[in-house]
Amino acid sequence: MAFSKEIRVIQLIDSLEPGGAERMAVTIANRLAEEVAFSGLVVTRLEGGLKNTINKKVGYAFVNKMKAIDFSALFRLRTFIKTNKVNTVHAHGSSYFFAVLLKLTMPSVQIFWHDHFGNRVKSQEGYFLLRFFSVFFSCVFTVNEALKDWAQKKLWVKNVEFLSNFTSDSEVEIPVTILNGTPNKRIVFLANLHHPKNHILALKSFLASKIANEGWTLHLIGKDKLDDYSEDLKDFIKQNNLKEAVFIYGSCNDVKSILNQAKVGILVSSYEGFPVTLLEYGMAGLTVISSNVGYCSTIIQNEVTGYLIASDNEAQLQSALIKIANESHKNDGLAKNLNTFVKANYAPEKVIQKIIDAYQKNL
Structure with a gap:
C-alpha cells in the first residue's frame, strides 16, 4: 500500500460554473493540497467563477475541450499529467468520458468516478457508455446510498463507496453581493x-x-x-x-x-x-x-x-x-x-x- 505522500491526484470537472459537483471538486482539491504530494484541478470545457476559490497550492489547468473527442485537449491533459507525475484522476460527473480517453493512452493512471446525479436511479436511460467505460474505473464514489446500490448492480466495477459531501470554511471569497430587503x-x-x-x-x-x-x-x-x-x-x-x-x-x-x-x-x-x-x-x-x-x-x-x-x-x-x-x-x-x-x-x-x-x- 502506498503512503499519502505518494498520491498525486487531480480533480477532473467539466466546468467551474457554480454548482454542487463543481463546488465539491474545488473543495476536495483544496483540502487535499494539505494532505498529499500533489493536488490538482483540471477543467475540461468551461471556466467560471469558482476559479477564484481555488487554493494557490492546487495545480490548475484548463484544457479547453471543444467537442466530445478533442485530441488537442487530450494532449494538453496528458502534458499536465506527465509534468506533475499524476497517478490518480478523480473524475466528477460526465468528465468520466475524458478520463477514460486519457487512461487508454496512459494505462497506469487510476480513475475514480464521482457520481453526483441524484436522478440516475429513476432515469430511463440505459447508460450503455457509462457501463462500458466503468470497466476502467478503480472505484466509484456516490453521493447517496441509492446511487451506491445502483452502481453496484449496474456498473462493471468492484469498488463502490458512499462518500458524504461536506463543506469547508477554508475557501477564500470576496464579499460583493448585497441582498435587498429586511x-x-x-x-x-x-x-x-x-x-x-x-x-x-x-x-x-x-x-x-x-x-x-x-x-x-x-x-x-x-x-x-x-x-x-x-x-x-x-x-x-x-x-x-x-x-x-x-x-x-x-x-x-x-x-x-x-x-x-x-x-x-x-x-x-x-x-x-x-x-x-x-x-x-x-x-x-x-x-x-x-x-x-x-x-x-x-x-x-x-x-x-x-x-x-x-x-x-x-x-x-x-x-x-x-x-x-x-x-x-x-x-x-x-x-x-x-x-x-x-x-x-x-x-x-x-x-x-x-x-x-x-x-x-x-x-
Missing part, C-alpha cells in the same frame, strides 16, 4: 436556474403564503441561462407584482457572505443527489425548508433540523413559509439544531481521509 426577513434559494430545482414552486408558494405583505423577501442565487425556464420565472414575478419581494441575482461567488445576510434557506428540487447547499445553509445558521428527495431527509428532519416537505407540494411549502414567518421563536432552535448536526456529521477531515484511503488501495 435583514431578518430574507429567504435565500441557492440553486442554478434550471430543471429540476423547481423555482416556480417556490414562487407560487411564496405568493400564496402572502408573507411578502409582512416584509419577507425571496432571493434567487444561481446561474441564469436566460432561457425559457428563466423567462417563465420572470414572467411570473412580473404578472404577480412581486418585483419588490423577489430578486434574481444570477451566479455569485460570495456564497458565505450572501448566506450570512439571510434568515431562511430553501431547496425544493424535484430530485437531488446530496445537495451541498443544505450543508452550507446549516453552517450559516439558517432555518431551512427542503423537499424530501435524495439525501435531503438525512440532513433535514422535519421540525427538528428544519422543515421537510413532499416533492412538488405547493401546499406544504406554503404552510412551512407561513410557520417560519409566524413562529420566529422556533426558527432559531431549528437553525441551531441543523448547525450542530452539520458540524458533527459532515466534518471535512473524515471525508478527506476516506478519499485518501481509497486512493491508496489502488497505488
Whole structure:
C-alpha cells in the first residue's frame, strides 16, 4: 500500500460554473493540497467563477475541450499529467468520458468516478457508455446510498463507496453581493436556474403564503441561462407584482457572505443527489425548508433540523413559509439544531481521509 505522500491526484470537472459537483471538486482539491504530494484541478470545457476559490497550492489547468473527442485537449491533459507525475484522476460527473480517453493512452493512471446525479436511479436511460467505460474505473464514489446500490448492480466495477459531501470554511471569497430587503426577513434559494430545482414552486408558494405583505423577501442565487425556464420565472414575478419581494441575482461567488445576510434557506428540487447547499445553509445558521428527495431527509428532519416537505407540494411549502414567518421563536432552535448536526456529521477531515484511503488501495 502506498503512503499519502505518494498520491498525486487531480480533480477532473467539466466546468467551474457554480454548482454542487463543481463546488465539491474545488473543495476536495483544496483540502487535499494539505494532505498529499500533489493536488490538482483540471477543467475540461468551461471556466467560471469558482476559479477564484481555488487554493494557490492546487495545480490548475484548463484544457479547453471543444467537442466530445478533442485530441488537442487530450494532449494538453496528458502534458499536465506527465509534468506533475499524476497517478490518480478523480473524475466528477460526465468528465468520466475524458478520463477514460486519457487512461487508454496512459494505462497506469487510476480513475475514480464521482457520481453526483441524484436522478440516475429513476432515469430511463440505459447508460450503455457509462457501463462500458466503468470497466476502467478503480472505484466509484456516490453521493447517496441509492446511487451506491445502483452502481453496484449496474456498473462493471468492484469498488463502490458512499462518500458524504461536506463543506469547508477554508475557501477564500470576496464579499460583493448585497441582498435587498429586511435583514431578518430574507429567504435565500441557492440553486442554478434550471430543471429540476423547481423555482416556480417556490414562487407560487411564496405568493400564496402572502408573507411578502409582512416584509419577507425571496432571493434567487444561481446561474441564469436566460432561457425559457428563466423567462417563465420572470414572467411570473412580473404578472404577480412581486418585483419588490423577489430578486434574481444570477451566479455569485460570495456564497458565505450572501448566506450570512439571510434568515431562511430553501431547496425544493424535484430530485437531488446530496445537495451541498443544505450543508452550507446549516453552517450559516439558517432555518431551512427542503423537499424530501435524495439525501435531503438525512440532513433535514422535519421540525427538528428544519422543515421537510413532499416533492412538488405547493401546499406544504406554503404552510412551512407561513410557520417560519409566524413562529420566529422556533426558527432559531431549528437553525441551531441543523448547525450542530452539520458540524458533527459532515466534518471535512473524515471525508478527506476516506478519499485518501481509497486512493491508496489502488497505488
